[in-house]
Amino acid sequence: MHTSSPTFYIRDIPVHGNLILAPMDGYSDQPFRSLARKLGSALSYTEFINTLDVIHKQPRFLAERIAYTTDERPIVYQLLDNDPQRLLAAAQRLLPHQPDIFDINLGCSARSVSGRGAGAGLLKTPEKIATIFNLLSKNLPIPVTGKIRLGWDENTRNYQLVARIIEENGGQLIAVHGRTRAQQYSGQADWDAIAEIKQIVSIPVIANGDVQTVADIDRILAHTHCDGVMIGRAATTNPWIFSRLDRHQVSNAQVRQTLTEHLHANLQFYGPQRGMILFRKYASRYIQPHLPELLDPQLRLKLLTCTDPQTFLDLIAQIIP
């Protein structure tokens, strides 16, 4: 929820509120981020931006990834790479787009990323983390932050070391997903470890992992004493969580209204065809809580293959009356 006085600062940038939509490749695009911000998310992280796309210019793909609206400020561009100089070069090329903050992804567990030493792969090379944060924070005019996991696997949970390195080398905030790379998304996020990090650094710490309800928000804050909470998967079925509402507290009319606004924003951002196709994954998440009542598999199929926005909204009205 938005607050009038800042909840915390990222260096000199005030953040009003303690709930934040997590960066999610394929989900936290401009239309969804704007929606989350309207509902109360306090900060916007882009989906990860691969520095190779910046340097070798993938015009449309990159333009979509870095687009944001001014009401999303503060906007965080999240960078993915393990090469310090390439990260700096990419950040410098992105500066004219005026992001407020650069974040380094030290959490992506996908084999193609972490296997080559980027994302969570960086956790295996703490000396490189030091070089990256030192280089970027000294050479960029805006704050640099990091989003980490707890370590590579159970035997190398080096989160305390990594957090200290980030802070000592100029990092201005740490977001922590309470799992190791080996865990991917299995098991439970370890909130004790997040609490340990909060105790040993003085920069803001954002807690992340397995927050699904408003009660979870209060529990993770009480448990970790963190400055904020980052919510990922649960926000795709319940973006109203940023207004501190559980899904059952949201009326059908409110669901339909948000869904309609989101669809229109998607059509405008991606164009009518891609906008409709890309909206299907959100729609299937939004209607998930209504699925037990959705006995007709034909209707679901119709919805998820529909190409006309008005027909789509009519079908939604049938599913969520």
Ligand SMILES: Cc1cc2nc3c(=O)[nH]c(=O)nc-3n(C[C@H](O)[C@H](O)[C@H](O)COP(=O)(O)O)c2cc1C
């Ligand atoms: C589909 C998907 C895409 C993700 N993409 C990113 C990403 O681009 N950058 C990142 O730092 N984390 C990414 N994550 C991790 C989330 O930011 C978050 O740390 C994780 O989902 C745990 O939070 P949750 O339990 O609230 O979902 C992604 C997660 C999911 C499920």
